[in-house]
Amino acid sequence: MMNCIIAQSGGPTAVINASVAGLVETNNKIKAFDNVYAGLNGIQGILNKNIINLTNISHDDLNTFRYTPSSGLGSCRYKLKDYKIDDSEYVKLLDILDSLDVKAFFYVGGNDSMDTISKLGALAEEKEIDIKFIGIPKTIDNDLMYTDHTPGFGSAAKFIATSTLETYLDSTVYMDNGVFILETMGRDTGWLTAASCLAVIDGKQAPDLIYLPETAFDEKSFIEDVSRIYKEKKHVYIVASEGLKNSDDTFLSAINTKGSHDNFGHTQLGGVGNYLKNLIIENNITTRVKVLELGVLQRCSMHLSSKVDVEEAYTVGCDALKYSLEGHSGKMVAIKRDSSNPYASSTFLVPAKNVANKVKYFPNKWINERGNNVTDEAIEYLKPLIFGTADYNSNNYTPVYKVFNN
Amino acid sequence: MMNCIIAQSGGPTAVINASVAGLVETNNKIKAFDNVYAGLNGIQGILNKNIINLTNISHDDLNTFRYTPSSGLGSCRYKLKDYKIDDSEYVKLLDILDSLDVKAFFYVGGNDSMDTISKLGALAEEKEIDIKFIGIPKTIDNDLMYTDHTPGFGSAAKFIATSTLETYLDSTVYMDNGVFILETMGRDTGWLTAASCLAVIDGKQAPDLIYLPETAFDEKSFIEDVSRIYKEKKHVYIVASEGLKNSDDTFLSAINTKGSHDNFGHTQLGGVGNYLKNLIIENNITTRVKVLELGVLQRCSMHLSSKVDVEEAYTVGCDALKYSLEGHSGKMVAIKRDSSNPYASSTFLVPAKNVANKVKYFPNKWINERGNNVTDEAIEYLKPLIFGTADYNSNNYTPVYKVFNN
Numbered sequence: 001m002m003n004c005i006i007a008q009s010g011g012p013t014a015v016i017n018a019s020v021a022g023l024v025e026t027n028n029k030i031k032a033f034d035n036v037y038a039g040l041n042g043i044q045g046i047l048n049k050n051i052i053n054l055t056n057i058s059h060d061d062l063n064t065f066r067y068t069p070s071s072g073l074g075s076c077r078y079k080l081k082d083y084k085i086d087d088s089e090y091v092k093l094l095d096i097l098d099s100l101d102v103k104a105f106f107y108v109g110g111n112d113s114m115d116t117i118s119k120l121g122a123l124a125e126e127k128e129i130d131i132k133f134i135g136i137p138k139t140i141d142n143d144l145m146y147t148d149h150t151p152g153f154g155s156a157a158k159f160i161a162t163s164t165l166e167t168y169l170d171s172t173v174y175m176d177n178g179v180f181i182l183e184t185m186g187r188d189t190g191w192l193t194a195a196s197c198l199a200v201i202d203g204k205q206a207p208d209l210i211y212l213p214e215t216a217f218d219e220k221s222f223i224e225d226v227s228r229i230y231k232e233k234k235h236v237y238i239v240a241s242e243g244l245k246n247s248d249d250t251f252l253s254a255i256n257t258k259g260s261h262d263n264f265g266h267t268q269l270g271g272v273g274n275y276l277k278n279l280i281i282e283n284n285i286t287t288r289v290k291v292l293e294l295g296v297l298q299r300c301s302m303h304l305s306s307k308v309d310v311e312e313a314y315t316v317g318c319d320a321l322k323y324s325l326e327g328h329s330g331k332m333v334a335i336k337r338d339s340s341n342p343y344a345s346s347t348f349l350v351p352a353k354n355v356a357n358k359v360k361y362f363p364n365k366w367i368n369e370r371g372n373n374v375t376d377e378a379i380e381y382l383k384p385l386i387f388g389t390a391d392y393n394s395n396n397y398t399p400v401y402k403v404f405n406n
Numbered sequence: 407m408m409n410c411i412i413a414q415s416g417g418p419t420a421v422i423n424a425s426v427a428g429l430v431e432t433n434n435k436i437k438a439f440d441n442v443y444a445g446l447n448g449i450q451g452i453l454n455k456n457i458i459n460l461t462n463i464s465h466d467d468l469n470t471f472r473y474t475p476s477s478g479l480g481s482c483r484y485k486l487k488d489y490k491i492d493d494s495e496y497v498k499l500l501d502i503l504d505s506l507d508v509k510a511f512f513y514v515g516g517n518d519s520m521d522t523i524s525k526l527g528a529l530a531e532e533k534e535i536d537i538k539f540i541g542i543p544k545t546i547d548n549d550l551m552y553t554d555h556t557p558g559f560g561s562a563a564k565f566i567a568t569s570t571l572e573t574y575l576d577s578t579v580y581m582d583n584g585v586f587i588l589e590t591m592g593r594d595t596g597w598l599t600a601a602s603c604l605a606v607i608d609g610k611q612a613p614d615l616i617y618l619p620e621t622a623f624d625e626k627s628f629i630e631d632v633s634r635i636y637k638e639k640k641h642v643y644i645v646a647s648e649g650l651k652n653s654d655d656t657f658l659s660a661i662n663t664k665g666s667h668d669n670f671g672h673t674q675l676g677g678v679g680n681y682l683k684n685l686i687i688e689n690n691i692t693t694r695v696k697v698l699e700l701g702v703l704q705r706c707s708m709h710l711s712s713k714v715d716v717e718e719a720y721t722v723g724c725d726a727l728k729y730s731l732e733g734h735s736g737k738m739v740a741i742k743r744d745s746s747n748p749y750a751s752s753t754f755l756v757p758a759k760n761v762a763n764k765v766k767y768f769p770n771k772w773i774n775e776r777g778n779n780v781t782d783e784a785i786e787y788l789k790p791l792i793f794g795t796a797d798y799n800s801n802n803y804t805p806v807y808k809v810f811n812n
Contacts, residue, residue, distance in 0.1 A: 166706040399568060
């Protein structure tokens with residue numbers, strides 16, 4: 001017997017299940033492995049032997065799963081113990097995989113997961129156990145090194161761009177519209193926030209101001225900019241990352257909660273949007289300020305996915321299987337942009353340890369000098385990633401989805 | 407010359423522009439009026455003579471506008487002075503309309519707008535001025551009397567149902583998932599909140615608990631229900647209306663803000679979701695509680711509109727024109743459900759004064775006995791209204807929209 005296993009880790013995305021479907025369908029075609037197992041709830045599920053067999057899933061179910069958001073195999077927040085202090089969990093994992101005749105292990109996740117792939121790969125080699133460890137990238141944050149972008153990002157970016165456009169229109173219907181603040185995810189990097197630049201109406205970018213965490217937030221410039229634009233057109237549309245920090249490296253959202261308690265004595269989590277709202281009111285610009293946090297809608301809206309993203313997520317799953325058969329281990333599948341216009345991409349491998357625990361920031365050269373918008377180069381990079389919309393399974397009323405972790 | 411004029415009022419919806427397009431295109435076909443004017447920013451715009459001509463808008467622009475969310479003619483929050491104390495603004499409006507050779511006035515709005523239609527119609531009759539006044543219904547809240555439902559509701563309901571399903575999946579990926587609270591609009595009525603019942607996974611309704619403002623919120627039952635479900639499956643999915651009140655008729659969102667101030671001394675607007683979150687934490691059920699407010703996304707997401715809704719919004723515009731030509735005035739176009747399966751509807755007229763300033767509540771008989779869910783009759787009523795998705799204009803990256811109020 002020669003089997004393989006796949007598991008998902010970290011936060012969900014709209015397309016993480018597409019990667020699993022890609023791997024399973026490729027194996028169904030080439031019959032490289034007798035069984036494709038899945039660990040439910042990531043590493044934690046495998047340690048608990050909570051394992052299912054995906055080999056005989058019907059084509060219809062697999063296809064529905066392919067277009068289902070969330071982590072349909074379940075995920076985990078479980079951190080393995082420090083390898084150098086106690087490698088017992090790594091050894092246990094290898095034993096379980098070995099007992100299942102697993103010859104390849106695939107982990108779909110972010111930079112934490114790549115750390116796991118790297119360490120397991122090294123340990124297997126050291127112990128001369130013939131199991132290949134391959135990482136499959138996944139994160140809406142787009143913050144993994146070496147890969148041009150991450151599966152999951154394009155769909156989140158498309159949802160952000162579309163919602164920016166639609167809420168922009170919604171926020172301009174009156175004669176005095178005040179200020180609208182859209183708060184996006186992206187605690188460490190500004191990729192998601194930047195995607196709002198793709199919202200265009202009458203040939204003009206919809207957001208007036210876009211603030212990324214890569215630029216220290218300057219209160220004085222902010223007040224100046226909002227005042228000026230509000231005076232000019234009685235409307236200001238602002239997009240802000242949840243991860244904005246001031247020049248002291250303090251999260252604005254942390255400042256906002258200071259001293260603020262509700263009637264139970266709990267700290268109120270104000271968020272960046274409410275922090276900026278308070279600044280605007282405090283500085284007498286206007287009292288009409290609306291804040292919208294997109295929250296988890298950014299990572300689960302398969303109904304508005306990017307077709308390019310869903311297809312690439314599928315492809316990295318397919319190629320992960322092929323790379324394992326070529327004998328690679330301890331590596332992550334990455335995406336190379338072969339061409340921007342027309343857009344084309346392919347995959348390649350990077351050592352998982354190079355990706356592990358590192359962060360790819362939004363380039364400073366793609367932020368304008370004033371730190372309140374992005375440049376045309378950013379648009380050129382972002383735009384191809386939100387092309388098209390995938391045809392998810394629908395009964396004409398709502399989407400029809402399928403998961404394996406319930 | 408024989409002209410007509412149309413204007414929009416109140417909050418935006420995804421489909422309010424479809425009603426305007428329906429009226430303009432019908433006139434383009436039957437040439438009943440020489441010009442179709444539009445007042446920008448509602449009554450306020452007409453009083454300021456801020457008026458455009460829609461007669462020669464290109465077919466392409468009109469079609470793009472048809473599938474554009476928001477109020478593309480602008481809206482207003484302007485309240486006319488009390489008719490009995492001072493009818494000068496009503497008289498001024500009639501004079502402006504008369505000077506433009508306007509023979510029919512169409513107002514797309516909610517129950518406030520129907521009050522305006524009713525009063526203008528009565529005054530014109532009294533003064534023997536030959537202008538017909540027709541109301542076109544619009545509100546995501548679905549709270550207008552006599553009409554089976556309101557244009558705008560179906561698309562908001564579809565967005566809520568889909569987002570409920572997608573965030574439900576997003577909130578179930580871990581082994582211990584805690585509680586997820588989705589806060590919907592609907593300050594006075596529960597129609598929007600109820601639409602979450604249409605989210606189905608594996609043949610089962612996704613939300614565990616649905617709370618409408620028509621039922622007084624009972625803290626004890628809430629804690630019991632959340633505790634029981636959390637113990638059973640380590641996950642509770644709750645949908646709550648922003649308008650929940652306790653048995654004293656106090657908004658929960660108002661209680662939540664009491665005594666809670668941020669570092670500027672502003673009251674923090676906690677909302678219902680955060681109120682429920684605090685209750686759950688306070689009662690030691692779990693500290694893992696996530697709150698998501700859908701906010702204005704509910705009313706502007708044309709990218710996920712209901713096809714039935716967009717078509718009916720168009721039809722009420724077409725029929726408003728026809729009814730005015732038949733000599734009706736002081737009336738609102740309403741929707742009659744001719745059949746639920748297969749779904750079919752037609753329009754009829756109701757006196758605008760019967761609709762004005764009244765509210766249609768979600769029927770108590772469609773709420774379960776415990777007050778924490780809706781019945782099958784509610785599903786039968788709601789489901790046909792979210793059928794299909796309209797093909798909005800898109801460049802494959804983002805939607806392409808067109809408004810006239812910028």
